[in-house]
Amino acid sequence: MLNLNGAKRIVVVGGGTAGWFAALTLRSMFGPQAEVVVLESPRIGIVGVGEGGLLNLVDSLKQLNIPVDEFARETGAAYKLGFLYEGWRDGSEGDAYYHMFVDSGIEEIEWKQYGFYPLVSTLTHFGIELSQALPGFQVIAKQGSQEDARRMLADPACGIRPSWHFDSQRIAAYLKRVALSRGIVHKLTEVSSVQFDETRRATAVQTTDESIAVDFLVDASGLSRLVVGKALQGEWQSFSDYLLLDRAIPFHMPHPKANPYLVTRAIAMSAGWVWQIPLLERVGAGYVFSSRHIDEDAAVAEIERRIGMPIEPSRTLHFEPGHFKEVWQRNVMTIGLASGFVEPLEATSIGQMLEQLRNFRRVVLESGGVVSEEVIGRFNESNARYWLGIRDFLRMHYDCPRRDTPFWRDVAQTPLPDSWRALKACMQQRLPRPIDTEGYYSHPWTSMFHSLSWVMVAAPLGLISREAAFNDMQRLPADTRQRIADYMFRKWPHVVSRLRR
Numbered sequence: 001m002l003n004l005n006g007a008k009r010i011v012v013v014g015g016g017t018a019g020w021f022a023a024l025t026l027r028s029m030f031g032p033q034a035e036v037v038v039l040e041s042p043r044i045g046i047v048g049v050g051e052g053g054l055l056n057l058v059d060s061l062k063q064l065n066i067p068v069d070e071f072a073r074e075t076g077a078a079y080k081l082g083f084l085y086e087g088w089r090d091g092s093e094g095d096a097y098y099h100m101f102v103d104s105g106i107e108e109i110e111w112k113q114y115g116f117y118p119l120v121s122t123l124t125h126f127g128i129e130l131s132q133a134l135p136g137f138q139v140i141a142k143q144g145s146q147e148d149a150r151r152m153l154a155d156p157a158c159g160i161r162p163s164w165h166f167d168s169q170r171i172a173a174y175l176k177r178v179a180l181s182r183g184i185v186h187k188l189t190e191v192s193s194v195q196f197d198e199t200r201r202a203t204a205v206q207t208t209d210e211s212i213a214v215d216f217l218v219d220a221s222g223l224s225r226l227v228v229g230k231a232l233q234g235e236w237q238s239f240s241d242y243l244l245l246d247r248a249i250p251f252h253m254p255h256p257k258a259n260p261y262l263v264t265r266a267i268a269m270s271a272g273w274v275w276q277i278p279l280l281e282r283v284g285a286g287y288v289f290s291s292r293h294i295d296e297d298a299a300v301a302e303i304e305r306r307i308g309m310p311i312e313p314s315r316t317l318h319f320e321p322g323h324f325k326e327v328w329q330r331n332v333m334t335i336g337l338a339s340g341f342v343e344p345l346e347a348t349s350i351g352q353m354l355e356q357l358r359n360f361r362r363v364v365l366e367s368g369g370v371v372s373e374e375v376i377g378r379f380n381e382s383n384a385r386y387w388l389g390i391r392d393f394l395r396m397h398y399d400c401p402r403r404d405t406p407f408w409r410d411v412a413q414t415p416l417p418d419s420w421r422a423l424k425a426c427m428q429q430r431l432p433r434p435i436d437t438e439g440y441y442s443h444p445w446t447s448m449f450h451s452l453s454w455v456m457v458a459a460p461l462g463l464i465s466r467e468a469a470f471n472d473m474q475r476l477p478a479d480t481r482q483r484i485a486d487y488m489f490r491k492w493p494h495v496v497s498r499l500r501r
């Protein structure tokens with residue numbers, strides 16, 4: 001059992017995005033009797049990438065009483081309305097599809113019957129991508145300005161919700177300012193070791209300057225993985241059998257067009273893909289690749305050919321996709337990069353970190369501060385399931401038809417996790433729906449990826465057949481099918497008339 005009610009000091013190791021979000025969450029959970037201390041190494045610094053949020057970024061800011069407008073201003077943020085996948089099917093000019101941040105409140109989404117979305121199935125049957133059916137999509141397709149996006153988003157009928165692209169250095173600095181204003185203590189010092197008692201509870205951290213007693217310890221030490229990784233030798237769940245990418249070369253570049261894109265671009269390359277995250281003043285970019293298929297020099301040369309200018313990469317990041325199975329052990333919890341990482345496809349890292357914090361907050365508060373080992377075990381199970389959802393969602397993106405290089409041919413031979421294989425088989429019969437994805441995100445976690453996100457990736461990749469979509473429609477009663485016909489004549493008359501000819 002872990003009793004946090006008498007906690008006097010909570011220490012967070014790490015002053016990156018994860019460390020500051022954790023400290024702010026802990027500050028909001030504990031009264032003034034508990035000191036929240038962030039220890040940050042002046043030597044190591046932060047990872048300095050990770051510039052794209054998901055929808056739960058906005059939810060978390062609101063939960064922490066951080067004004068979203070101020071956050072956007074202070075972090076150089078630009079709207080992020082989804083993702084654009086370029087070259088993932090045949091690599092030809094114009095090969096592109098969108099995964100948008102869909103909002104309910106429009107007919108296509110709002111209408112749910114028998115556990116699925118009849119109009120989404122209909123659109124899929126007619127070969128219309130859901131993103132294009134969203135009223136706000138035209139602003140994205142025309143690459144509108146930030147102001148165009150702001151106006152479009154003000155209309156509740158736009159069908160899109162925003163998140164943000166932001167500067168990774170400025171987000172840590174901004175969160176730190178907010179944290180200091182809320183009484184969180186910050187020390188620039190390096191942790192060299194952690195002391196544990198005979199039950200493996202953390203009792204103190206040793207820094208270069210002092211020993212600091214702890215009642216609860218959060219390991220947000222990034223890729224140093226200081227506590228659950230190095231000190232406790234936590235068990236790692238690797239995803240490398242299913243996801244081949246293990247290196248990233250980040251760099252900055254100017255905007256290729258006048259307006260920053262309103263989406264994160266994921267551009268397929270010979271041995272992986274390049275992310276392009278458009279901030280207001282620059283683009284944060286990087287080539288994520290498989291070290292078995294290309295070396296660093298060749299990767300840099302390929303980027304330079306692709307974007308038509310030399311780049312100045314800061315370093316190459318090495319990673320093994322996966323996570324620690326037990327992120328919470330007694331009075332220690334690891335979070336952010338210290339707890340796990342997979343390639344930044346779909347920008348899952350900060351989103352996962354925020355969901356973990358949200359669940360931690362719920363578990364501690366609803367346990368009245370006295371948390372049983374059983375509940376901690378369930379927390380870890382939910383967290384692991386969450387990671388499985390991320391793994392399967394990413395693996396789906398690689399079930400794409402591209403085969404032109406050894407990497408893409410090897411991707412086609414890479415095994416499918418059983419859970420993704422099972423869902424993929426269902427997609428031959430019907431569209432994916434909430435019942436399929438809720439297992440990844442146990443109640444009351446809100447899912448980072450709604451089942452409609454799965455549709456928006458699976459349909460353009462050809463993983464959902466027209467027959468499967470037709471099967472959904474056939475299951476509906478006659479009056480519902482009439483409603484569908486009325487909808488198609490009203491909204492998509494040119495598609496209906498084209499099919500009739």
Ligand SMILES: Cc1cc2nc3c(=O)[nH]c(=O)nc-3n(C[C@H](O)[C@H](O)[C@H](O)COP(=O)(O)OP(=O)(O)OC[C@H]3O[C@@H](n4cnc5c(N)ncnc54)[C@H](O)[C@@H]3O)c2cc1C
Nearest residue numbers: 014015016017018041047050191221222336337344349350
């Ligand atoms: C290539 C790449 C691309 C990414 N893209 C995205 C994306 O698009 N979207 C997204 O959500 N996420 C992305 N991420 C992940 C994102 O960068 C991280 O989730 C986020 O920045 C949080 O990092 P962190 O705080 O866990 O680690 P860091 O930023 O690395 O912070 C670690 C902190 O720990 C401190 N520290 C380390 N050791 C010690 C010690 N011994 N003593 C004291 N302090 C110590 C460091 O000084 C630092 O302050 C990406 C990551 C990578 C690698």
